[in-house]
Amino acid sequence: EADIYQTPRYLVIGTGKKITLECSQTMGHDKMYWYQQDPGMELHLIHYSYGVNSTEKGDLSSESTVSRIRTEHFPLTLESARPSHTSQYLCASSDLGESYEQYFGPGTRLTVT
């Protein structure tokens, strides 16, 4: 079992609120990722990180921001939530080596009303 955790698992929040989705892993992985997935659709990469103090935007434009101050922690923040942000957010991590296997957290299902 992968040791990667996300909180909260479910979040219903009103428009305009600031939210932070937490992601932590205990595997010592350098690389971490945030994906967005709508029901029945593919995962889209929105942010990734090579390691501490490294963050990059992914393929799908997102109004969210991320930080990587500690290896094990990769939180995602939305300054002002909107209904268009309603989606599932999945965090993942992988080893620095050549393995392409990514380990996913259980996801946060966000609903913005």
Next chain:
Amino acid sequence: RKEVEQDPGPFNVPEGATVAFNCTYSNSASQSFFWYRQDCRKEPKLLMSVYSSGNEDGRFTAQLNRASQYISLLIRDSKLSDSATYLCVVTPLSGGYNKLIFGAGTRLAVHP
């Protein structure tokens, strides 16, 4: 055109059946290939890597056809527990950050 295309299904099969999924990818320079499994409302998990020579893991067989740019997954003797969405995943030639490109998935429903 999507980089990775899959038939969304669902494939409804009885227990014990053999079922096969195909996936096509558009970038001929794609380097590595995988099948991930995603249960309903759960996170994706790696099922198996796909090698040029083909590979087998128990009831699961994966094949790669680079010339035609497609990947297949064959499941023999289907079990109820195989019901899930199967995601075809490819990596580009240069990703730098272990980039994975996911298909939207093929849904499998195995019934008694």
